[in-house]
Amino acid sequence: MVTMDRDIVLVTGATSGLGLRLAETLAAEGATVLVHGRDATRVHALSERLNAAGGSTHPYCADLASLREVRTFAQRVVDEQPRIDVLINNAGVGPGPQDGERELSADGLELRFAVGYLAPYVLTRALVPLVRRAKAGRVVNVGSGAQTEIDVDDLGMAGFYNGWVAYGRAKLALASLTVDLAAELGPYGITVSCVHPADLMPTSMVRQTGLAPQSTVEQGAEAVLRLVHSAAGGDMAHGHYYNVLEPAQPHPDVMCPEKRELLRGATERLLAHQAGHH
Numbered sequence: 001m002v003t004m005d006r007d008i009v010l011v012t013g014a015t016s017g018l019g020l021r022l023a024e025t026l027a028a029e030g031a032t033v034l035v036h037g038r039d040a041t042r043v044h045a046l047s048e049r050l051n052a053a054g055g056s057t058h059p060y061c062a063d064l065a066s067l068r069e070v071r072t073f074a075q076r077v078v079d080e081q082p083r084i085d086v087l088i089n090n091a092g093v094g095p096g097p098q099d100g101e102r103e104l105s106a107d108g109l110e111l112r113f114a115v116g117y118l119a120p121y122v123l124t125r126a127l128v129p130l131v132r133r134a135k136a137g138r139v140v141n142v143g144s145g146a147q148t149e150i151d152v153d154d155l156g157m158a159g160f161y162n163g164w165v166a167y168g169r170a171k172l173a174l175a176s177l178t179v180d181l182a183a184e185l186g187p188y189g190i191t192v193s194c195v196h197p198a199d200l201m202p203t204s205m206v207r208q209t210g211l212a213p214q215s216t217v218e219q220g221a222e223a224v225l226r227l228v229h230s231a232a233g234g235d236m237a238h239g240h241y242y243n244v245l246e247p248a249q250p251h252p253d254v255m256c257p258e259k260r261e262l263l264r265g266a267t268e269r270l271l272a273h274q275a276g277h278h
Helices: 017-029 040-052 067-080 109-133 164-189 203-211 217-229 257-276
Strands: 008-011 032-037 056-061 086-089 138-142 189-198 239-245 247-250
Touching: 008 017, 017 032, 017 040, 017 056, 017 138, 017 217, 032 040, 040 056, 056 067, 067 109, 067 257, 086 109, 086 217, 109 138, 109 164, 109 257, 138 164, 138 217, 164 189, 164 257
Parallel strands: 008 032, 008 086, 032 056, 086 138, 138 189, 189 239
Antiparallel strands: 239 247
């Protein structure tokens, strides 16, 4: 197995579920792990526990539901780290309970779209200079097979709301971002991929939905780590989407250049509008 000795890996949402298992495994493999979470107590406790076990970690606290905090978090990483070998965009907000009401982020944006897509969009673009400094930089986006068509004229879902649809829209947007980033960053030797890690792992995100788990966190971690361990330009096809361990077809909108362009334009307008209010 490829070990991550001396690689610098950033894991968002590292204090529970899949992110926690990834952080633990990567630290044990010798990587320097930048562990992120929104609860400072839990982030620091995790970092101290992994360091006490012989790992090398650094804690980063930020609420990804606030774009201001996302930008501050990114700037701190840029200021403190020499490079990033692997960026794992793992954090997200699940579908929530059945009949759950629409929730808004700190910026007044639909919460699942804000945390599951806008945060990794802003974070990844801010960290590209660090990933470019790696010999074989990788970006792994933790996606889902539950991708749902997006109405770019109603990104806030004010007209219609359903938690699963909101979750699926964020995951479609993340898969679309993967394809765009792959085209942009490929010339720099950076591999970008998106993976649906496993069906319904026993995480708090899944428990909230009321559905029974169908797989383990270990299975999800294996699927993500397979992409993390792959050499840039190696067997893991660049810009591709994986269903657990197998290459798969994402939602047709992800592979449609016109749909991606509409989403990209709507995203940039939304971010510009939001920045103008702060």
